Amino acid sequence: MPLANEPAGSLLALDEITRRLRRDCPWDREQTSARSCRIRSRRPNELADAANSGDDAKMLDELGDVLFQVYFLSLLLEERGQGDLPPWRSTAARS
Numbered sequence: 001m002p003l004a005n006e007p008a009g010s011l012l013a014l015d016e017i018t019r020r021l022r023r024d025c026p027w028d029r030e031q032t033s034a035r036s037c038r039i040r041s042r043r044p045n046e047l048a049d050a051a052n053s054g055d056d057a058k059m060l061d062e063l064g065d066v067l068f069q070v071y072f073l074s075l076l077l078e079e080r081g082q083g084d085l086p087p088w089r090s091t092a093a094r095s
Contacts, residue, residue, distance in 0.1 A: 014067065014068070014071055015071070018068070018071050018072055018075055019075065022072075022075060022079075028072075031072075031076070032076070033073055033076050033077075036069070036072060036073060036076070037073075040065070040069045043062065043065045043066050043069055044066060046058075046062045046065070047059065047062035047063060047065075047066055050062050071085065
């Protein structure tokens with residue numbers, strides 16, 4: 001199993017956290033793709049603002065928010081049987 005600070009390990013940790021939130025958190029269980037996008041639609045703009053201002057710490061924070069959003073939406077697709085992000089998962093499991 002890769003370490004959490006390695007890219008594959010970090011993605012596996014994100015997978016576990018996102019699935020746990022979706023399963024155990026009432027607020028996350030209620031989310032739909034449309035609702036999630038409406039709520040988090042400002043994230044890409046916040047990332048762009050951080051990048052444009054040269055604020056690296058803020059940029060890292062916003063990158064995490066955007067990555068979570070991408071993964072959360074892919075999990076919603078997976079739940080509906082419409083696709084997911086499995087290639088990195090199978091690669092990470094072999095590492």
